[in-house]
Amino acid sequence: MTVTPRELNRATLVRQLLLTRVPAQGPDAVAETVRRVVALQAQHVASPYVALWNRVDDLDPADVDAAFVKGRLVRSTLLRITLHTVHAADHRPFRAAMQPTLRGARLNDRRFTSTGFTAERADALVPGLLEYLGEPHGGPEVEAWIEERHPGHGRIAWWALRHYGPFVHAPRDAPWSFGPRAWWLPAPGHDGELDPDAALPGLVRRYLEGFGPATVADLWQFLMVHRPRVRAALAALGDEVEVLEGPDGAVLLDVVGAPRPAEETPAPPRLLGMWEQVLLAYADRGRVVPEAYRKEVTRVNGDVLPAILVDGYVAGVWRTVDGPDGDPRVEVHAFEPLTDDVWSALAAEAASLLTMLADRDPHPYRRYDRWWERLPEPAQRQLLPE
Numbered sequence: 001m002t003v004t005p006r007e008l009n010r011a012t013l014v015r016q017l018l019l020t021r022v023p024a025q026g027p028d029a030v031a032e033t034v035r036r037v038v039a040l041q042a043q044h045v046a047s048p049y050v051a052l053w054n055r056v057d058d059l060d061p062a063d064v065d066a067a068f069v070k071g072r073l074v075r076s077t078l079l080r081i082t083l084h085t086v087h088a089a090d091h092r093p094f095r096a097a098m099q100p101t102l103r104g105a106r107l108n109d110r111r112f113t114s115t116g117f118t119a120e121r122a123d124a125l126v127p128g129l130l131e132y133l134g135e136p137h138g139g140p141e142v143e144a145w146i147e148e149r150h151p152g153h154g155r156i157a158w159w160a161l162r163h164y165g166p167f168v169h170a171p172r173d174a175p176w177s178f179g180p181r182a183w184w185l186p187a188p189g190h191d192g193e194l195d196p197d198a199a200l201p202g203l204v205r206r207y208l209e210g211f212g213p214a215t216v217a218d219l220w221q222f223l224m225v226h227r228p229r230v231r232a233a234l235a236a237l238g239d240e241v242e243v244l245e246g247p248d249g250a251v252l253l254d255v256v257g258a259p260r261p262a263e264e265t266p267a268p269p270r271l272l273g274m275w276e277q278v279l280l281a282y283a284d285r286g287r288v289v290p291e292a293y294r295k296e297v298t299r300v301n302g303d304v305l306p307a308i309l310v311d312g313y314v315a316g317v318w319r320t321v322d323g324p325d326g327d328p329r330v331e332v333h334a335f336e337p338l339t340d341d342v343w344s345a346l347a348a349e350a351a352s353l354l355t356m357l358a359d360r361d362p363h364p365y366r367r368y369d370r371w372w373e374r375l376p377e378p379a380q381r382q383l384l385p386e
Helices: 007-016 027-036 046-056 061-069 088-107 121-125 128-130 141-148 156-166 198-212 216-223 229-241 291-297 340-358 366-374
Strands: 074-079 083-087 168-170 183-186 243-247 249-255 307-310 315-322 328-335 380-384
Touching: 027 061, 027 074, 027 083, 027 088, 046 061, 046 340, 061 074, 074 088, 074 156, 074 249, 083 216, 088 121, 088 156, 088 198, 088 216, 121 128, 121 156, 128 141, 141 156, 141 183, 198 216, 198 229, 198 249, 216 229, 229 243, 243 380, 291 315, 307 366, 315 340, 315 366, 328 340, 340 380
Parallel strands: none
Antiparallel strands: 074 083, 074 168, 168 183, 243 249, 307 315, 315 328, 328 380
């Protein structure tokens, strides 16, 4: 069976809940929504909220707050060694599967090895840190705690441990549960370590459920796990995974029975947040981002701008600005001409988004406005809602 490029696009959108918003009321339902889409990019504190607003009908951001406070959702370094929000029950197996990557990236880094501090000494700190973090503490306090025991090594030891150790961010600050200064808690279910190779097949299956069909290269891109480990995990899944043919003869893998809508399935416009995961989940980002626009959306330093989806594909970027009357508006910078119907749909999305942002932060991504000065002249630009 051959899967077309548009069928791949629609498969991603349906599994990522970007074709139709789902009903979700309360922190438990919000947490289950995150579980359905595997994880949410969380480099920016507002982005998990914007991602959930795109996926949940009439999202109440207070439900997201409550999910973090009640420990239903957690935020930590995971996939691609970047910050993600995941369901609390997923954190332990996901971290185990990622542990060789997380641990190797920090303990083999020259910034760590050049200090003379060893992996064994770092590991030996974990039991004491878990006890110390029975109450949340900020990074400087944790560094001071380590410094008392290993003078001159507090900063570098915590730099490594906070990425690969059993620790998560503690929710503390308005408006988005986490502020610029991280506080820390023990990870949920941190007693005992799971075997990384035994945990990886589960994570690979979850990726295929949430983002498939996909190639081995896509899996590597999303996880940053060495390909031999990925191939071994796929072999362990056996008949749970089927092989499909993709565009240009690409070998695609998918979970048997997973949804793949027809390519003519309508895809409504969406206003994606910064570092939206569907823009980062594949080695070939053309599944969602046309090649002509890739460098405009992903900037030279890796910043991934808030983007608009039109018919399932990126067609521009957006930011919030103060309108002529002083009220916040969504400014859309379209890379191609859009129809009146699309503009009307985007205006409705913008009004909904601004309502969600109003009591939080009307301009969550303002610090990245500098990129707008470097964008090409738009095909169209509008302030929404008009």
